[in-house]
Amino acid sequence: MTIDQIKENLVDLLKKALLDLPKDFIFELEPPPQPEMGDLCFSCFKIAKHLNQSPDQTASDLAKLFGTKIPLIDLVDKIEAKGPYLNIFLEKNIWFETVCQQVLKQKDKFGHTKTGKGKKILIEYSAPNTNKPQHLGHLRNNFLGWTMANLFSTTGAKVIKANLVNDRGVHICKSMLAYQKWGQGKTPELEKIKGDHFVGQYYVLFEENAKENPELLDEVQEMLKQWEEGNASVMTLWQQMNQWAINGLKQTYEKIGVEFDYWYFESDIYNSGKKIVQKALKKKLCYQREDKAIEIDLTHTNSALRMRPCEYKKENLGKKVLLRPNGTSVYITQDIGLAKLRQDQFEPNKAIYVVGSEQDYSFRVLFKILEIFGFDWVKSSYHLSYGLVFLPKGKMKSREGEIVDADNLINQMEQLAKSETLNRNPSLSPTEVSKRAEIISLAALKFYLLKFTPSQQVNFDPQASISFEGDSGPYIQYTYARIKSILKKFDHKEKTNKIDYSVLGNKEETELFKLLFIFPQILEKSVNTYNPSHLAHHVLRLSQRFNEFYHQHRVLKAEPKLRNGRLKLIQAVAEVIKNSLHLLGIKILEEM
RNA sequence: GCCUCCGUAGUGUAAUGGAUAACACGACAGUCUUCGGAACUGUAAAUAGGGGUUCGAUUCCCUUCGGAGGCACCA
Numbered sequence: 001m002t003i004d005q006i007k008e009n010l011v012d013l014l015k016k017a018l019l020d021l022p023k024d025f026i027f028e029l030e031p032p033p034q035p036e037m038g039d040l041c042f043s044c045f046k047i048a049k050h051l052n053q054s055p056d057q058t059a060s061d062l063a064k065l066f067g068t069k070i071p072l073i074d075l076v077d078k079i080e081a082k083g084p085y086l087n088i089f090l091e092k093n094i095w096f097e098t099v100c101q102q103v104l105k106q107k108d109k110f111g112h113t114k115t116g117k118g119k120k121i122l123i124e125y126s127a128p129n130t131n132k133p134q135h136l137g138h139l140r141n142n143f144l145g146w147t148m149a150n151l152f153s154t155t156g157a158k159v160i161k162a163n164l165v166n167d168r169g170v171h172i173c174k175s176m177l178a179y180q181k182w183g184q185g186k187t188p189e190l191e192k193i194k195g196d197h198f199v200g201q202y203y204v205l206f207e208e209n210a211k212e213n214p215e216l217l218d219e220v221q222e223m224l225k226q227w228e229e230g231n232a233s234v235m236t237l238w239q240q241m242n243q244w245a246i247n248g249l250k251q252t253y254e255k256i257g258v259e260f261d262y263w264y265f266e267s268d269i270y271n272s273g274k275k276i277v278q279k280a281l282k283k284k285l286c287y288q289r290e291d292k293a294i295e296i297d298l299t300h301t302n303s304a305l306r307m308r309p310c311e312y313k314k315e316n317l318g319k320k321v322l323l324r325p326n327g328t329s330v331y332i333t334q335d336i337g338l339a340k341l342r343q344d345q346f347e348p349n350k351a352i353y354v355v356g357s358e359q360d361y362s363f364r365v366l367f368k369i370l371e372i373f374g375f376d377w378v379k380s381s382y383h384l385s386y387g388l389v390f391l392p393k394g395k396m397k398s399r400e401g402e403i404v405d406a407d408n409l410i411n412q413m414e415q416l417a418k419s420e421t422l423n424r425n426p427s428l429s430p431t432e433v434s435k436r437a438e439i440i441s442l443a444a445l446k447f448y449l450l451k452f453t454p455s456q457q458v459n460f461d462p463q464a465s466i467s468f469e470g471d472s473g474p475y476i477q478y479t480y481a482r483i484k485s486i487l488k489k490f491d492h493k494e495k496t497n498k499i500d501y502s503v504l505g506n507k508e509e510t511e512l513f514k515l516l517f518i519f520p521q522i523l524e525k526s527v528n529t530y531n532p533s534h535l536a537h538h539v540l541r542l543s544q545r546f547n548e549f550y551h552q553h554r555v556l557k558a559e560p561k562l563r564n565g566r567l568k569l570i571q572a573v574a575e576v577i578k579n580s581l582h583l584l585g586i587k588i589l590e591e592m
Numbered sequence: 593g594c595c596u597c598c599g600u601a602g603u604g605u606a607a608u609g610g611a612u613a614a615c616a617c618g619a620c621a622g623u624c625u626u627c628g629g630a631a632c633u634g635u636a637a638a639u640a641g642g643g644g645u646u647c648g649a650u651u652c653c654c655u656u657c658g659g660a661g662g663c664a665c666c667a
Contacts, residue, residue: 033611045648316595
């Protein structure tokens with residue numbers, strides 16, 4: 001027996017009572033809000049409407065059939081009507097055994113599907129600039145991208161993680177010019193500063209000076225021109241500074257445990273897209289203005305493109321220039337080119353862009369243009385838009401230095417975790433404290449950022465936002481370590497071959513089984529809605545339920561039959577916590 | 593001005609066209625001879641205002657108020 005088979009059996013049973021069903025009816029079985037109400041429930045609203053009855057009436061009529069005209073199956077203890085709901089009480093012995101065995105047998109594959117088998121999914125995220133270090137907003141992007149990649153992997157799809165590095169343009173030249181003027185030949189190595197921070201200092205320096213000396217902006221434009229012409233000294237400087245910046249960025253990625261399969265650099269591809277626009281012009285999909293600029297008219301368009309889970313109906317996206325009068329490309333040209341490039345290179349079944357909500361409009365434009373240009377594959381593109389991260393003062397602005405720097409934040413959190421760990425375990429060796437503090441602090445940070453629905457904006461208060469208690473990553477890690485501690489204390493030489501699950505079934509145990517039972521559908525929901533927060537909340541809830549259980553019931557001191565059953569249960573809980581955290585990019589600790 | 597998104601306890605976040613709106617922080621009151629207190633129990637506390645659709649709306653529609661983002665031949 002499997003969890004899916006349990007569901008199928010229940011649906012078959014219900015179908016016997018429901019001879020007249022609406023077309024394409026989908027049976028939804030979910031745990032009721034209160035434990036006393038049963039293990040699963042079936043709501044009668046839609047059936048009632050179809051039968052033109054009141055839902056309460058339908059539920060009570062149906063309930064009467066079960067156990068009389070329609071015999072119950074072994075799996076089902078009883079079915080009760082309560083208001084408009086049919087509450088199903090399962091035979092716990094079968095149910096618990098099925099759940100436990102499936103979790104422990106499938107281990108880290110529990111809850112995975114095969115819906116994406118044979119498919120390729122491209123997910124592009126992070127997109128750093130090489131003129132400054134990453135900030136808190138980038139962290140949100142990185143964690144979201146990484147977790148979504150993991151989540152899509154659970155469908156059996158091949159996931160390709162791509163990073164597009166923004167390494168050219170005016171802003172890059174700003175830090176270059178500042179270094180050229182005031183750098184005095186310093187290097188990150190000599191100054192002992194992380195490369196991206198080193199370069200970032202010159203970006204800030206430029207902005208400070210440019211306020212009083214606007215002519216610096218002309219110099220930047222001149223430098224950009226020289227860069228595009230391939231001026232040797234400018235290129236040397238550019239390569240040097242980019243290398244510094246990228247080295248720094250890579251250190252941060254390694255620290256936070258984020259990886260990419262493929263790196264794109266804008267400097268390589270910023271001209272791509274020109275040919276596509278020229279072709280489109282020949283096909284009259286766009287037009288040339290009197291001043292020779294090529295433009296596309298998106299004033300009257302209809303769209304059903306999925307930018308978000310909702311669909312847009314009518315759009316007026318305005319007119320967009322695709323090539324400047326002098327023939328040079330604009331940002332959107334490059335995006336068009338890159339989209340095509342990626343499509344040709346990987347031929348993904350789905351392409352996901354993890355980019356902040358401030359670019360919602362840009363993506364609507366991009367997807368619309370690709371659609372008009374006849375690229376059918378754009379229909380499987382998706383902009384995973386996420387809300388900006390705000391500080392109490394407002395939006396983070398890197399030019400003014402009002403940001404939460406990612407590396408600094410991580411370091412601060414780590415220090416905090418160190419003192420917390422040491423407080424709780426005074427005898428621990430310094431290396432062990434450091435090791436644990438790193439894992440705990442990253443868990444706190446990742447869980448904090450992933451528990452938000454992506455579209456929700458985050459208001460980050462550095463003083464108050466992240467804690468190691470309550471609704472937090474470390475709380476979940478602690479729960480895991482606690483279970484592990486119990487399991488370690490148990491002498492596994494004792495034979496526990498035959499588990500009698502009928503001894504389990506108190507309120508706390510049953511609640512745990514319910515959460516394990518619905519884990520696969522939570523996972524699926526997170527994938528389908530591009531929203532890891534469902535998984536984050538579920539694993540938090542599972543941890544809370546375990547701790548409630550822990551405080552009310554003994555495992556090791558229970559009589560052997562009961563103890564053995566509970567051991568299996570908590571093993572399964574630990575497994576699901578571990579897997580969930582892994583998907584969220586959070587490491588576990590056996591002890592903490 | 594136009595477009596998009598968002599207003600849920602003191603605070604930060606969940607949830608859903610349907611059962612008593614959940615969780616955490618903070619406050620207050622407890623658990624403490626404990627399989628690890630980064631824990632657990634309890635109390636007070638919320639769907640911005642006004643209309644509409646519906647048997648039923650916090651959810652969908654309209655509107656007022658408030659917040660954010662966008663509307664470049666910048667990236």
